[in-house]
Amino acid sequence: MSAAKEELGDSRAVRRFDRYILSQLLTLFGFFALVLVSVYWVNRAVVLFDTLIASGQNVSVFFELTVLSLPNVIRIVLPVSVFAAAVYAINRLSSESELTVMQATGFSPWRLARPVFFFGMIVAVMMSILTHFLVPASLSELTSRQKEITENVTARLLTEGSFLHPTNGVTFYIREIAPDGVLRDVFLSDQRTDDHTTTYTAEEAYLVQDESGPKLVMVNGLAQVHTLTNDSLITTNFSDFSYDISALVDIDATQRLRLEHLSTYRLLFDSHSVAEELETKRGWVVYEGNARIAQALIVIVFPLVGFAMLLLGGFSRFGVWPQILIAFVLLVGLETMKGAVSDPVGDDPNMWPLTYLPALTGCVLVGLLLQLSARPIRFRRKAAS
Structure with a gap:
């Protein structure tokens, strides 16, 4: 009975530890996402504000268009935010020896990575909602509103007593x-x-x-x-x-329908008609649909790469910046790979599995880093021999 109680107490402590790390990750993720979204959004809002005011639009139109552009901004900064939150949280926990204590109690790197994986899954769900629903709907509505504003010549040109510069x-x-x-x-x-x-x-x-x-x-x-x-x-x-x-x-520029405006279902299951409608290659239609799914998968990989790289580097108060830099370079390599596979898929839609190659490569990379972290002594012995 006492052994069972002790085991139950250990499992509760483990769950509390998972919830603690997960809460730290989510809190820091919210902070970094807010900062990056604000910076990126403000830069775009300034340009949009100048354009709309010069065209005779009021402030309410400016706020409407900036709100419609917000989902796409969040989608862009989400991978960077999730990586920054994971690196900062894990570095702080290791510098305060909390992860060291958990390793001393018998936690393997694979077990320590579980809350980071759950964190990546939560953000992946957010990314899926953005890429499949919010971003296409907001971009479509944004294009529609810009079309209305552009076609409204009265709003752009019919302003008495003022020198206007429409172009x-x-x-x-x-x-x-x-x-x-x-x-x-x-x-x-x-x-x-x-x-x-x-x-x-x-x-x-x-x-x-x-x-x-x-x-x-x-x-x-x-x-x-x-x-x-x-x-x-x-x-x-x-x-x-x-x-x-x-x-x-410039009405034609705002009337043009783009792949980003269409639903994922149409891109994946109605690619022939979409390609004919937009007068583009079917491969690019298929790539866009699969790329939205791959974006959610790569978000899971980003925090795990940062975690595994810091874990491999050891828990020191100094010397973590090389590991962070290497992790960042690895992620840049994955993003470069994502751009490299787009052209083959765009030319041949049957090559669509290549869209998931960066996420798969990231998973293999995480596995190798965690394996090296689990057996560092054996790795050094082999290197010495």
């Missing part, structure tokens, strides 16, 4: 917009060519929409062409003139 080299000005939609005293300068500048001024103008895109019809105006090579000026009076402004709003 590089173009300046647009309207003195007044009448209640019936007539634009009065219009100024348009086109400096997109190197050899000449064209300036249009008109008493009135109208925005019309046809099959080829939006047009600006100017009435009773003057066109001035300034040739820079010989410094000459040619002026032409016109009673009405149509100017194509579709190039200023």
Whole structure:
């Protein structure tokens, strides 16, 4: 009976140890993810803010678009966050001799890796939710909203009393917009060519929409062409003139459907029709679907590589940076391998198993590192002999 109670007490202590390490990993993961997402998101938000404000949009549109871009930002920084959290947590536990005590009680490296594996599984579930559901839905909605904003020429160009720059080299000005939609005293300068500048001024103008895109019809105006090579000026009076402004709003760039917008089910089980719809190779469709699954698997490998590498290096208060650097280089190698297998799969969809090669290589690497950590003396003896 006493032996059974002692064994039960040991198992409870082991479970508490697992929960303790797991809580440390999750806490640090939340911190690193928050910091990295904030940095990455702020950098992108500044560019988006300048673009939207220059286009005449309000702040609510800015917040809407930044929220829609957030899932993809989280997906990008998640692997880095999970690796940083694992390395920091394991290094702190080893420096405080907590892992040393557990090893002294008979814990093998494989057993110590269990909470790290559970940690990787939890983050892999998060990554799966992002890659299969949140990111495609948010990117699709983001493209739809950008399309609406781009096609809304009124929001981009119809702002009276302000000089607008809808694209590089173009300046647009309207003195007044009448209640019936007539634009009065219009100024348009086109400096997109190197050899000449064209300036249009008109008493009135109208925005019309046809099959080829939006047009600006100017009435009773003057066109001035300034040739820079010989410094000459040619002026032409016109009673009405149509100017194509579709190039200023770049509608085609936002209307284009991409693989990132589609569901994983369509990518894997309806790849032929998707390839025809997007006019791309079927291999790239298959690769995108399998890459989403592989992303979740590689997230499990990242913390285990950091853990195994620190465990192999020993539990010293100094000298862990070489192990961290080696672990980082190994992960960069796995990411490089992921990019290397994309082209073969893109050319031949039957090569789709190569998509999982980086995750499989990472698992083998973790196994080797943990095996070396479990038998370091035998390894040194073999090396000495």
